[in-house]
Amino acid sequence: MTSPAAGEPVLALRGISKRFGAVQALTDVELEVTPGEVLALVGDNGAGKSTLVKTIAGVHPIDEGQIEWEGRPVNIHRPQDAQTLGVATVYQDLALCDNLDVVGNLYLGRELKLRGLLDEVAMEKTAQELLSTLAIRIPSVRIPVASLSGGQRQVVAIARSLIGDPKVVILDEPTAALGVEQTAQVLDLVERLRDRGLAVILISHNMADVTAVADRVAVLRLGRNNGIFPVQHTTQETIIAAITGATDNAVTRRQARTAEGDR
Amino acid sequence: MSETDPDVTPPPAVAPPVDPRLLVREEGIKGYLTEFERKIRGGDLGSLPVVVGLVIIWIVFSLQDSNYLTSANFEYIAYYMVGIGLLSIGLVFVLLLGEIDLSVGSVSGLSAAVFAVLSVSHGVNPWFAMVITLLTGAAIGALHGFVFAKIGVPAFVVTLAGFMGWQGFMLWLLGSTGTINLPTDRGPMRYLSGNSFFLGGDIAGGYILAGLGVAAYLYSAVGLQRRRRQAGVPYRPTSDLLLRTVVLAIGAFGTAVILNNQKGVPNALVLFAVALIVTNFVLRRTGYGRKVFAVGGNIEASRRAGISVAMVRITVFSTSGFFAALGGLTIAGQISSANQAGSDPNNLMLAIAAAVIGGTSLFGGRGMVWSALLGMLVIESINAGLYMLGLANSIQYMITGAVLLAAVIIDSLSRRTQKSAGRA
Numbered sequence: 025m026t027s028p029a030a031g032e033p034v035l036a037l038r039g040i041s042k043r044f045g046a047v048q049a050l051t052d053v054e055l056e057v058t059p060g061e062v063l064a065l066v067g068d069n070g071a072g073k074s075t076l077v078k079t080i081a082g083v084h085p086i087d088e089g090q091i092e093w094e095g096r097p098v099n100i101h102r103p104q105d106a107q108t109l110g111v112a113t114v115y116q117d118l119a120l121c122d123n124l125d126v127v128g129n130l131y132l133g134r135e136l137k138l139r140g141l142l143d144e145v146a147m148e149k150t151a152q153e154l155l156s157t158l159a160i161r162i163p164s165v166r167i168p169v170a171s172l173s174g175g176q177r178q179v180v181a182i183a184r185s186l187i188g189d190p191k192v193v194i195l196d197e198p199t200a201a202l203g204v205e206q207t208a209q210v211l212d213l214v215e216r217l218r219d220r221g222l223a224v225i226l227i228s229h230n231m232a233d234v235t236a237v238a239d240r241v242a243v244l245r246l247g248r249n250n251g252i253f254p255v256q257h258t259t260q261e262t263i264i265a266a267i268t269g270a271t272d273n274a275v276t277r278r279q280a281r282t283a284e285g286d287r
Numbered sequence: 288m289s290e291t292d293p294d295v296t297p298p299p300a301v302a303p304p305v306d307p308r309l310l311v312r313e314e315g316i317k318g319y320l321t322e323f324e325r326k327i328r329g330g331d332l333g334s335l336p337v338v339v340g341l342v343i344i345w346i347v348f349s350l351q352d353s354n355y356l357t358s359a360n361f362e363y364i365a366y367y368m369v370g371i372g373l374l375s376i377g378l379v380f381v382l383l384l385g386e387i388d389l390s391v392g393s394v395s396g397l398s399a400a401v402f403a404v405l406s407v408s409h410g411v412n413p414w415f416a417m418v419i420t421l422l423t424g425a426a427i428g429a430l431h432g433f434v435f436a437k438i439g440v441p442a443f444v445v446t447l448a449g450f451m452g453w454q455g456f457m458l459w460l461l462g463s464t465g466t467i468n469l470p471t472d473r474g475p476m477r478y479l480s481g482n483s484f485f486l487g488g489d490i491a492g493g494y495i496l497a498g499l500g501v502a503a504y505l506y507s508a509v510g511l512q513r514r515r516r517q518a519g520v521p522y523r524p525t526s527d528l529l530l531r532t533v534v535l536a537i538g539a540f541g542t543a544v545i546l547n548n549q550k551g552v553p554n555a556l557v558l559f560a561v562a563l564i565v566t567n568f569v570l571r572r573t574g575y576g577r578k579v580f581a582v583g584g585n586i587e588a589s590r591r592a593g594i595s596v597a598m599v600r601i602t603v604f605s606t607s608g609f610f611a612a613l614g615g616l617t618i619a620g621q622i623s624s625a626n627q628a629g630s631d632p633n634n635l636m637l638a639i640a641a642a643v644i645g646g647t648s649l650f651g652g653r654g655m656v657w658s659a660l661l662g663m664l665v666i667e668s669i670n671a672g673l674y675m676l677g678l679a680n681s682i683q684y685m686i687t688g689a690v691l692l693a694a695v696i697i698d699s700l701s702r703r704t705q706k707s708a709g710r711a
Contacts, residue, residue: 117587122585124584128580128581132588133592148518149520166521
């Protein structure tokens with residue numbers, strides 16, 4: 025295992041199940057994530073990744089099972105519960121206010137106050153410090169978010185999740201729709217979050233990203249666990265086989281064909 | 288366009304790394320000019336079109352009539368812009384959410400009627416009647432906001448219903464005579480009438496107000512500069528502060544001189560200035576103001592940040608109702624009566640026009656309460672000029688309509704340019 029030996033899991037899911045009407049979205053899912061670890065969560069469309077993340081974030085309360093936070097069982101019913109525990113979620117649509125500047129967006133909903141008024145100076149100062157410790161380069165913290173590039177908006181959204189001092193950060197497809205350079209910047213940032221001792225849950229469809237930054241890969245298939253692999257000792261083919269679920273499928277058939285063709 | 292100078296900048300010790308792609312303003316006059324040019328190209332026009340337009344209007348009318356550029360005419364403009372200007376302040380709040388409030392004209396007429404019925408027909412103390420009237424306006428606005436935010440009816444439709452409904456209620460209140468005269472010797476009407484001036488029209492009054500305003504601005508600006516310097520974040524250079532203060536002082540004392548030349552500073556104008564300063568402070572410096580801008584920018588992002596969108600909407604429409612009532616009382620003070628023409632739909636149109644002409648976007652998220660002042664200056668200047676030239680109402684409406692159309696076109700165009708320049 026590449027995860028730090030000292031790691032007691034900060035967040036553990038035990039036998040989580042979730043139904044939506046007639047659909048059993050999650051069945052007996054187990055998941056652990058330790059501080060200073062990047063856990064990639066992969067699976068095909070409809071495998072239950074988003075549902076699982078939303079149960080952790082408090083958007084969908086769980087039906088069965090238990091969520092443990094630093095060893096204690098906890099109840100997460102609302103997004104605020106998750107935030108109070110220290111779970112920060114960055115959704116795919118970044119939800120930034122284009123008309124507000126970077127500082128305004130970073131502190132939206134938890135502005136620093138001085139005698140009841142907005143303390144712009146303190147917010148700007150801490151925003152600059154936060155961005156520079158994360159080595160995030162944006163032209164200025166006082167320009168509207170509308171004028172930032174896609175990658176810059178993504179790092180602002182991630183930096184914003186850190187304002188509340190979380191212990192677990194969930195990133196939903198942070199590199200989707202980003203260029204090569206911006207993807208590298210976001211992956212660098214993910215590594216810096218790990219170095220700060222945060223537990224990162226990274227949802228991605230991109231195997232290259234997963235193998236680049238993740239320590240472990242948890243595979244979901246049809247709402248169930250389908251293996252947890254340490255990245256260093258696992259080939260991409262094994263992970264893909266776990267995602268698609270069977271040895272006899274389009275991918276393996278194609279591999280067999282190309283292998284024959286080579287011969 | 289020239290590149291950045293090394294000597295610009297944030298304080299040396301903790302200088303935050305400045306991205307080389309960011310254009311920083313150079314020191315001195317040249318810096319202002321290059322930044323100005325950049326802003327124009329980026330579609331960030333700010334108040335420039337309206338100030339230029341105002342100067343053109345004054346020049347055109349003064350060429351037509353030599354009496355136009357006189358202190359008497361400016362006194363007229365300064366007094367008569369207040370009523371609709373107050374409606375416009377409330378509308379700026381609503382426009383910042385990207386919504387519209389069509390009921391402000393009717394609510395202002397209704398408020399005048401409520402005040403008249405209470406204080407004249409029922410002999411209630413006029414100050415107490417004013418408080419009840421203002422609360423009525425705020426409650427009506429909150430009702431519109433509730434139906435919009437909680438039930439989900441589009442604001443356009445809710446306030447259109449209010450536009451008709453409250454006008455009908457006003458007509459019912461005023462009864463068969465249709466007019467209730469308001470005594471101007473007591474209560475709030477004493478201060479809102481055209482013969483009421485700050486410090487009784489004493490020449491010191493205008494200078495005291497101008498001095499207070501400039502001193503307060505300088506004090507807060509210097510304090511902010513000091514705090515930013517201590518915190519090690521970029522701050523305005525002193526030359527910049529002084530320049531801004533001098534421009535403000537010229538405007539403030541110039542206005543004082545012109546008004547003193549006539550009868551003094553109307554108390555209604557003082558009320559307008561106080562309302563502008565307070566609302567600007569609320570929007571720019573408080574957590575509530577930040578929420579208003581956030582909801583106007585991105586509703587989903589605001590909701591996820593824990594902002595109660597419904598609460599913001601209800602309070603914004605309530606604010607609009609409050610200022611509609613305050614404006615209604617001021618308009619009643621101008622004509623010393625509450626009558627059936629009080630809810631003139633024209634007032635609504637002019638109030639919306641003023642906010643948009645002044646630079647508040649119809650698309651939400653961008654604007655400032657000062658646009659109520661700038662827009663009303665334009666509208667009332669045109670009004671006064673056309674009145675002086677003896678042109679018919681028909682021409683007046685056509686010209687005001689054309690100005691509004693021009694303002695909306697500028698708003699849409701600058702929004703498009705801003706998008707391409709990444710400043711939406």
